[in-house]
Amino acid sequence: MMTLYGYWRSSASYRVRIALGLKGIEVRHIPVNLREGEQLLAEHSKRNPQGYLPVLELEDGTRLTQSLAILDYLDATHSNHPLMPEDAILRSRILAASLIITSDISPIQNLSVLKYIRAEHGQEDAGVKKWSAHWIAKGFESLEKMASPDTKFFYTDTPMFFECCLVPQIYNARRFGVDMDRFPNLLRVENACQSLEAFKTALPEAQTDAPK
Amino acid sequence: MMTLYGYWRSSASYRVRIALGLKGIEVRHIPVNLREGEQLLAEHSKRNPQGYLPVLELEDGTRLTQSLAILDYLDATHSNHPLMPEDAILRSRILAASLIITSDISPIQNLSVLKYIRAEHGQEDAGVKKWSAHWIAKGFESLEKMASPDTKFFYTDTPMFFECCLVPQIYNARRFGVDMDRFPNLLRVENACQSLEAFKTALPEAQTDAPK
Structure with missing residues (x-):
């Protein structure tokens, strides 16, 4: 195992x-x-x-x-x-959308970055929250425009590589007070995901190390 | 075309x-x-x-x-x-090394991030340079330990996906004054790349929009 x-x-x-x-x-x-x-x-x-x-x-x-x-x-x-489709163009588009989350949002709010802006830039809780919310909202604004209106999930009818990235980022966005109502397409995809067992068992609160 | x-x-x-x-x-x-x-x-x-x-x-x-x-x-x-090998483990390792550059270094120094720390955190040239150099050096420290001692390039004997990411990041590291002598494995791979035509024609200074 x-x-x-x-x-x-x-x-x-x-x-x-x-x-x-x-x-x-x-x-x-x-x-x-x-x-x-x-x-x-x-x-x-x-x-x-x-x-x-x-x-x-x-x-x-x-x-x-x-x-x-x-x-x-x-x-x-x-x-x-499959987490990726066979078609090279669709595959590239799914990967590009995933990278907006995993490169352009998530690393900028990595714990080490937040520690740096506290220690070196004198940011306190409000500044850290504003920083995180800014980069999440900026990435989500792009993604909101990119979503396909014709599929159940972001670009496809089954959850794939992208949905594995999106759902944790929305969870994180709520922590930082991002107004998710601005992103109806992303919420629609999140809703479709949250009804599935794989997404339920992966929830942070369902993990053994989560505070009880 | x-x-x-x-x-x-x-x-x-x-x-x-x-x-x-x-x-x-x-x-x-x-x-x-x-x-x-x-x-x-x-x-x-x-x-x-x-x-x-x-x-x-x-x-x-x-x-x-x-x-x-x-x-x-x-x-x-x-x-x-090929930019990626057939072997799933080697492929994953090459992608992981690439992501250290493209997720954990590069986006943190994106122009929009540098603008933010100037405007919102009051950072000036020295602070921006320190910030950029910090994240580059942090990522390079990990990569330096991960390099294979037995191959001409990082993990392979031909330049692949990773080398497409490494060479531009070293170029950028020099702009921000990172001491590359600390990273002999990365310099060795860069050297092997720079003798190849594909890397020479891709150099920033070789582009038509570079200042003459």
């Missing part, structure tokens, strides 16, 4: 949990407490020199990092419920 | 130019001047609702965005000089 090192509220871990659920793959979950800095300990650096989550450890001990690279691996090795 | 909308000094445009060169694909280059804000004009929003570069326009008018998604498309449709 594979092992997923993650954290209940980490967006990147949440993406991988959804993909595992869609593929029907059971893994052992080992929590790494981001708030207590466990990702910075030597034990975790051995798993991932970058000190980030998630890490997927295969049965032979091989460790994979970066959520999108893990999704790519899972899709290449488990053909049921 | 395809059209690439780019900018001489944009890292993301530079990545795509390298990939096109490795694949031997000729395109029409149309510059969009980032410094003058041409990416924010309605003309460019029609090409990419996100207002970012690069955009690859196919012969039928289809537009692709996000450099990694463009690389994925080029690799799916042009089988010569």
Whole structure:
């Protein structure tokens, strides 16, 4: 059985949990407490020199990092419920939309970035919240325009690579007080996702390390 | 013939130019001047609702965005000089290394982010340079540890997806005064790349919109 090192509220871990659920793959979950800095300990650096989550450890001990690279691996090795279509153009468009979340929103609000703007730019809670909400809203404005009006999910009729990225980002957006009513297309896709078992079991609050 | 909308000094445009060169694909280059804000004009929003570069326009008018998604498309449709290996684990590792650059370094120094920290956090030139250099060095520290000692390039003996990302990021690192001597493995890979024609023709200074 594979092992997923993650954290209940980490967006990147949440993406991988959804993909595992869609593929029907059971893994052992080992929590790494981001708030207590466990990702910075030597034990975790051995798993991932970058000190980030998630890490997927295969049965032979091989460790994979970066959520999108893990999704790519899972899709290449488990053909049921494809996360990417065959068509090269649609595939590129799904990947582009995913990257708006995973490159242009999420890393700018990484814990290490938020720590930097507190320590070096003198930002306090209000400034940190404004920063995070700004980059989320900016990315969502683009995505809202890009959504297909004719499909149940963002570009397709089954949830794919993109939906694994979108749902955790919306969860995170609410934490930072982003007004989601401005993004009806994104909410429509989120709604379609949340009725599915794979998305329910991946919810942060459903994880063993979430506060009770 | 395809059209690439780019900018001489944009890292993301530079990545795509390298990939096109490795694949031997000729395109029409149309510059969009980032410094003058041409990416924010309605003309460019029609090409990419996100207002970012690069955009690859196919012969039928289809537009692709996000450099990694463009690389994925080029690799799916042009089988010569593969940018990704067949092996799912190696593929995932190459993608993970690429994402350290394209998610965890590059977007944090995007022009819009630098503008924000100037306007909202009162940062001036020194603060902006320190910020950029910090995130580049942080990402490069991880990559330096991850490089394979046994291959000519980062993980392989031909330049692939990762090298399309690394070389532009090193170019950018020098602009921000990052001491590259700390990263001998990355410099070794860069050296191996720079002797190749595809990397030479993709250089920022070789573009028609570069200052003469």
